[in-house]
Amino acid sequence: MRKNSGLQGVYSPVVTPFDATLEPDSWLFVRHCRWLVEQGVGLAVFGTNSEANSMSVGEKIDLLDALLDAGIPAARLLPGTGCCALPDSVRLTHHAVNHGTPAVLMLPPFFYKNVSDDGLFANYAELIQRVADDRLRIYLYHIPQVSQVGFSLSLIERLLAAYPQTIAGVKDSSGDWDNTQAMITEFAADGFSVFAGSEPFLLQTMRAGGAGCITATGNVNPAAIVRLHQSWQDEDADMQQSALNAVRGIFQEFPMIPALKAAIAHYGASPDWVRVRPPLTALSQTQQHSLVERLAAHGFSMPGL
Amino acid sequence: MRKNSGLQGVYSPVVTPFDATLEPDSWLFVRHCRWLVEQGVGLAVFGTNSEANSMSVGEKIDLLDALLDAGIPAARLLPGTGCCALPDSVRLTHHAVNHGTPAVLMLPPFFYKNVSDDGLFANYAELIQRVADDRLRIYLYHIPQVSQVGFSLSLIERLLAAYPQTIAGVKDSSGDWDNTQAMITEFAADGFSVFAGSEPFLLQTMRAGGAGCITATGNVNPAAIVRLHQSWQDEDADMQQSALNAVRGIFQEFPMIPALKAAIAHYGASPDWVRVRPPLTALSQTQQHSLVERLAAHGFSMPGL
Numbered sequence: 001m002r003k004n005s006g007l008q009g010v011y012s013p014v015v016t017p018f019d020a021t022l023e024p025d026s027w028l029f030v031r032h033c034r035w036l037v038e039q040g041v042g043l044a045v046f047g048t049n050s051e052a053n054s055m056s057v058g059e060k061i062d063l064l065d066a067l068l069d070a071g072i073p074a075a076r077l078l079p080g081t082g083c084c085a086l087p088d089s090v091r092l093t094h095h096a097v098n099h100g101t102p103a104v105l106m107l108p109p110f111f112y113k114n115v116s117d118d119g120l121f122a123n124y125a126e127l128i129q130r131v132a133d134d135r136l137r138i139y140l141y142h143i144p145q146v147s148q149v150g151f152s153l154s155l156i157e158r159l160l161a162a163y164p165q166t167i168a169g170v171k172d173s174s175g176d177w178d179n180t181q182a183m184i185t186e187f188a189a190d191g192f193s194v195f196a197g198s199e200p201f202l203l204q205t206m207r208a209g210g211a212g213c214i215t216a217t218g219n220v221n222p223a224a225i226v227r228l229h230q231s232w233q234d235e236d237a238d239m240q241q242s243a244l245n246a247v248r249g250i251f252q253e254f255p256m257i258p259a260l261k262a263a264i265a266h267y268g269a270s271p272d273w274v275r276v277r278p279p280l281t282a283l284s285q286t287q288q289h290s291l292v293e294r295l296a297a298h299g300f301s302m303p304g305l
Numbered sequence: 306m307r308k309n310s311g312l313q314g315v316y317s318p319v320v321t322p323f324d325a326t327l328e329p330d331s332w333l334f335v336r337h338c339r340w341l342v343e344q345g346v347g348l349a350v351f352g353t354n355s356e357a358n359s360m361s362v363g364e365k366i367d368l369l370d371a372l373l374d375a376g377i378p379a380a381r382l383l384p385g386t387g388c389c390a391l392p393d394s395v396r397l398t399h400h401a402v403n404h405g406t407p408a409v410l411m412l413p414p415f416f417y418k419n420v421s422d423d424g425l426f427a428n429y430a431e432l433i434q435r436v437a438d439d440r441l442r443i444y445l446y447h448i449p450q451v452s453q454v455g456f457s458l459s460l461i462e463r464l465l466a467a468y469p470q471t472i473a474g475v476k477d478s479s480g481d482w483d484n485t486q487a488m489i490t491e492f493a494a495d496g497f498s499v500f501a502g503s504e505p506f507l508l509q510t511m512r513a514g515g516a517g518c519i520t521a522t523g524n525v526n527p528a529a530i531v532r533l534h535q536s537w538q539d540e541d542a543d544m545q546q547s548a549l550n551a552v553r554g555i556f557q558e559f560p561m562i563p564a565l566k567a568a569i570a571h572y573g574a575s576p577d578w579v580r581v582r583p584p585l586t587a588l589s590q591t592q593q594h595s596l597v598e599r600l601a602a603h604g605f606s607m608p609g610l
Contacts, residue, residue, distance in 0.1 A: 053389040053416035084358040111358035113451055115584040123583035146418055148453060277391060278428035279420040
């Protein structure tokens with residue numbers, strides 16, 4: 001039973017640029033998204049690395065509209081639409097589906113901790129009923145180290161049993177390979193697409209029968225990650241994976257979100273990109289120099305940015 | 306340097322009723338708030354126990370307007386206005402200040418974990434600048450076991466130094482008495498009001514020089530908690546405290562939010578009150594019966610509800 005969204009490939013949780021007054025800068029956003037699409041990655045806008053939860057629902061709707069108005073194909077979008085409050089999730093999901101995005105990526109409601117699977121199931125049941133659109137395809141976003149609320153295998157099983165056409169897959173950002181493998185083993189045969197949460201797990205994920213990855217560093221190293229996704233059965237796949245890990249390792253020496261933005265600012269000659277919204281903080285000048293030096297020494301570049 | 310909000314007393318984080326379609330029921334909400342004000346407690350609407358983060362900003366604004374339209378005095382309101390996204394916090398805070406509430410109670414942005422004090426400071430600095438109203442008084446809401454992001458003593462010190470008129474106090478829901486005591490010792494002499502996060506700490510808080518408490522069970526046992534606040538220097542204060550703890554202990558045998566609602570549903574003969582929004586779940590029929598039996602055996606009642 002392959003769902004007709006059946007997403008595959010590499011997605012970038014697109015970082016969000018802010019102007020001097022900390023408002024989203026839709027012009028820079030569109031430009032970055034256009035570059036990402038040219039590099040072959042899909043656009044998981046409004047993810048953790050997008051500072052999605054630092055934006056209002058209205059700001060996210062405006063940014064989505066800006067992308068579509070600029071001609072970015074809806075088919076390449078996988079917007080994050082899961083909020084704490086059900087009406088916010090419904091509003092954003094409804095807007096995305098109505099504008100032709102093939103699927104959405106949904107955090108669980110993340111304020112209350114130690115909530116039951118019954119409560120999380122009810123959240124999705126209510127959302128699906130309110131959005132009331134057969135085109136809706138939901139990818140579950142499992143990132144327990146940040147949201148502190150996650151998707152157990154038994155909850156996924158229950159959601160799939162109740163909504164086999166709607167529950168389309170998962171992004172597993174737990175960093176726990178045993179969990180990713182279990183999700184693939186249990187559910188992939190039913191057409192459930194399992195995405196790794198970062199590219200260090202990409203080769204393992206493809207070999208196990210997963211769909212690809214949705215990864216922060218897709219913002220800065222997209223083409224190389226896409227190449228491994230397309231050629232994972234080639235002889236040089238392990239070498240490719242090592243090369244990807246080396247680049248990611250440099251970014252991981254810094255706080256990830258401001259580091260991604262500092263790299264885009266540098267390689268795109270666009271200093272506005274360094275800004276983040278509170279409670280995050282931008283890299284210091286020293287950290288920015290250090291990041292750029294490390295990347296340069298590695299021979300890293302972002303061609304065409 | 307006493308701030309001119311200088312709140313004292315007992316506040317209830319008012320539970321929010323939902324109708325059969327899970328929409329906020331403003332009629333029941335007004336009725337409960339009116340009863341609470343008659344019992345002598347202030348209204349910390351939109352707190353954790355209010356399922357505030359399960360509601361959109363628009364829904365909270367509508368409920369606040371419903372209270373004011375119904376003649377609930379703005380002076381008795383301490384609305385929760387801290388959201389993950391700065392523009393949401395600004396919008397809700399601005400609305401509250403503009404409608405005459407003497408202060409707001411603010412969660413930190415709670416999606417990202419392990420954020421720096423610099424980032425949290427920047428969040429409040431930006432908010433204060435955007436709200437741009439001398440009347441703004443902020444109570445910091447410290448509940449690290451739920452929000453996972455809290456206020457260190459050094460962050461409070463820094464906020465007080467920068468915004469001595471605006472940063473008016475704290476609700477410490479950590480359950481860590483040493484922390485509450487340290488907040489009082491460090492800052493109360495400057496007119497910073499420290500509220501305990503629940504009434505089991507009320508007597509200790511008053512004896513140490515704190516301002517009162519903001520407590521879930523203020524929804525169901527308000528008059529007795531207010532009485533202790535008013536008579537904490539009386540001889541029977543320890544006995545009063547024990548009696549309060551016994552009632553709270555019964556509620557703590559159940560999940561707190563649905564238990565509060567089940568009690569209001571029972572004593573107010575208003576079954577709609579039992580509903581919660583996902584991801585929370587209502588008490589089962591068995592749990593409801595068990596709660597009511599335990600309360601009845603204890604001689605508990607909610608007169609005038």
